[in-house]
Structure formats: structure tokens, C-alpha cells
Amino acid sequence: MAATTTRLKELLAAPGIRIMPGCHDALSAKLVQEAGFEMGFMSGFAVSGARLGLPDTGLISYGELVEQGRNICAAVTIPMFGDGDTGFGNALNVTRTVQGYARAGFACIMIEDQMAPKRCGHTQGKAVVSREEAAMRIRAAVDARNAGDDILIMARTDARAVLGLEEAIARCRLFRELGADITFLEAPESVEEMRRYCTEVGGPKMANMIEFGKTPVLPPRELEAIGYKIAVYPLTLLNAGIRAMRDALVCLKQGRTPGNIMDFEELKASVGFPRYYDEEQRYRY
Template sequence: MADLLGGARDPRKRLRELIAAPGPLVAPGAYDALTARLIEQAGFDVVYMTGFGATASLIGRPDVGLLTGTEMIDNARRIVSAVDVPVIADADTGYGNALNVVRTVRAYEQAGVAGVHLEDQVSPKKCGHLSGKAVIPREEMVGKLEAAVAARRDPDFVLIARTDAAAVHGLDDAIERARAYAGAGADVLFVEAPTSEEDIATVASALSGVAPLVFNWAEGGRTPPLSLDRIGELGFSVVVYPIGALLAATAGVRALLETVRRDGTPAAALPGLPSFGEFTDLIGLPEITTLERRFSGESG
């Protein structure tokens, strides 16, 4: 668990080890530092910062390219500071051309994330499971990935190349783009939003041995909800569950507010919620109390 005075970490090497290990690495989506902390406390080895969730939580809007790179990187920095496990962050399109990608990669590295994914959509981008997407030319994205490789200072920083071309030009083009992106230096490949199990299997087969693969188990999205065993059988190395925590939080807040509106108080909802003491323990109050005593000269 991330302590205020935690020891040295090497999350990037750890992420590479986890990706290379047998079986899919499960990466639940966090939209803020609290959800990241909950993911770590639940026993997961990695946190995925969701752009969809970040947009919804920060500005209450859909994921259609409204957040700036500065806002996303600031959110990533807060998430990294809350946990000790590696954080994979959505870096959208890199927020511009290849030169902007250089700055984006450097900034995410400085924020402490273990890896990012960059996508080949036209800016402003859209959530990969929304309609109306467009993609940039393959050669332009290759240049952006080459810029990302050149920009990273830590060779263990993981670069994930995402293509959204399947929905625009078809699965064959998406696979060919993924191959080109691996050739440009991407460490991991991410073909977004295949719409059938057959297409998922085709992606896995065609890219087997090229690079490790990400499967986006987008809750309610266009990709079929395969079992974790099946995802592993197909050969995917990472599976992200981007918005489950966001949807659960939305449902919980709605239920609480309905209780308050009906009864005038939240009393009837409290038995199903963490107690005040449980929550303050969860967010690290015991450590704060210990540090206050330590640095105030108190003993015991």
C-alpha cells in the first residue's frame, strides 16, 4: 500500500514482469486516486487509468476529446501517488503531432506512470466504443510512435500502441497497422473494439508472437464479454476493465441520493456503506496519526 514515506519502487520493471508472466494481467480501471487505492487494496497488481472515467469524473462529460493532456497527466500523477502498484495510463492521441507526443511521454514519465497507450485516432478523439471515429494515416502514427520511443528516458517505460482502425477501415487494416506499430517500437499492441469473438480470435492469431496484446473488456461496449479463461486461451497478455468502478460508483451514489430524497436523511442507506472509521482507515488516517506523533516529538 502506498505510504506517504514509502520506499523506492520500480513500477516499470514490475509492469514488464507482469506482462511477461503467464496468464492475462488483470487491470481494473481507476478514474481517480481513491478508486486506484481501492483497486490496490483489493489485491490487484496494476491499475489502469481510464480516460473515459477521468473525463466523466473531472468534468462530468463523455470521452470525446474534451480533456487536455495537462488534465490527464495531473490525474495520473495523483493516482500514482496513491498506490505502490504500477499504473498504466490512457494518453489518448498524445495531444497533437509527433512533437507533442515527445512532450506527452516525458510528462507521463515524470508523473511516475509505468506505461501509456497512444491511439491512432484523429484529434479530437472519441471513446473507442462510440461511433463516428476517424483515424490518422498509418505512416503518421508510425512517426508518433517512433517519437515516443525516442522521448522516453527510462527504457522500461511501457509503450502500448492502440489502433481504432477496425471500426473505420476494417479488421485487416487494424491488424496491419498493429504490425507496423510494433515495427515502430511499441512494446504492446491494442486493437480496439473488435465486435465478435471470431474477430477477437483473428486479432490474437494474426498478432501472435509480434508483441503482447491488450484486451479491452469495456463494460457494455461493442466487444463481446469473454471469460478470463478464454481471453487467456487466445493469448492476450493484459485485460483492462475500464469503467466498472465508475459505473458501480454511479449506481451507489444514485441509490444514496434516492434515499435522501425519499426520507430526508441518508440513515436508511448507512448500513450498506463503510462506516466513517472504516473509510478513514482505508484512506490512510492511521499512518497520518503515526507521522504526526513522530514529527511532533510524541512517543507511543
């Protein structure tokens, strides 16, 4: 855990923007690392969809997320960000959530200012807590970090959609003052809004690149020029996976073999059979 947190700090301090794909289980996390990415993100939306078959509307629990995160972090060696939703309650709940994510192996946890039940930041019906309660959550998260939990804190606000850009920027500034390592202003609706956020808030900032969402999806170089340090693509793998599975099911229903199917040896390699065989041989007697 300490090694991945240290590595994340190094990545944030180094020049250039970092591209961070989202994942929803141990296998998708392994694919992110296999593809050469330096960090990954456990998306609450993706985990809720893949694990429960339910929308990201606060239906998934702390226990389910941290268990999924434990499997994800155990499968890779790159730093992983974990979606910690609202922290699941008051300051003591936030403290426990941060501690649980740190012990699961996450290098960073995201805590947001939505009211429960929270929901995906690019969907309707969002509401946020007061600025004071939002500050309480981040203060509790920072205190847990400072008390010895080796994890970074990413503070997210969804205030743009509810209270406007000015309040969202003010909250991000406050989160930085409270000690958040990274800020995340969710769902700005134009390049100008993205530029204002990056200009008026210090420290590392994350851009959320959801295909066909509320925020313009820009190339990484443009995001870096605006002032972002991280570009997260939280739903790309889930999106592509659902499309591929639907296409394969159509083929099967029509009595055809789906195209773009891996050779069985490649499939076995993807889930780790060669390494298992090597280890099995090592301990053979």
C-alpha cells in the same frame, strides 16, 4: 518510476493473463491496489467523467490528464497505465506527452491513432489518421522511451470501426515493428476477430472489457486462451460508483438512510487516517 516499470516488465514476461481495473482518481487507484491487483489503468473516459463531468470526446486536456495521473501514481506502488489519447498533436507533442507521463510515475502510456477530437472507442463518430501518421506517433513515443524515459509504450488502433479488421491488424503489426511494447486493437466485434488479432500480431496484447460495449466480455481464462496478456476493465469502478451514488441519493431524497454504508471508522481507514495518525504520533514532541 523505474521500479514500477521493471515490475511491469516482469509481469508481462510471467505466465498468465493480468487483470487490470480502471481508475479515475487517487482513491480509486488505492482501492485497486488494496484489492490485490498487480496493475491499474487511468482511463481517459473515467477521468473526463469524474473530473469534468463531461464525455470522453477530446474535451479533457494533456495538462488535466497528467495532473490527475501524478496524483494517481503517487497514491500507489503498483504499475499504472496511463491513457495518453492521441499524444495531443504532432511528433513533438507526442514526445512531450510520453515524457510527462513518465515523470508523473506511469509505467506505461497508451497512444492511439484517432483523429482529434478523439472519443471513447466504443462510441460513434470515430475517425483515424492515416497509417503513416499513426506510425509517426508511435515512432515518436518509442524514441522518447529509448532516449531515457522509463516507460513502456502501448500502441492502440481504432481502425477496426472505420477501415476494417484487416487494416487494424496491419497497424498493430506495424506498431510492433516500430518498437511498441504492447498493442491494443480496440473494439473487435466477435470472438473470431479477437482470435485473428491475437494469432496474427506478436507480443503482448490487451483486451478491453467494457460492459455492454462492442467487444464480447469474456472470462479471463478465455481471453488468455485466445492469446491476450492483459484484460482491462476501464469503466467498471466508475459504472458501479455512479450507480451506488444514485441509489444513495434516492434514499436521502426519500428521507431514508442509504443501505450498504460503511462504518465511519472504515471510511476513515479507506482514506488513510490511521496512517496519518501513526505518522503524527511519530513526530510528536
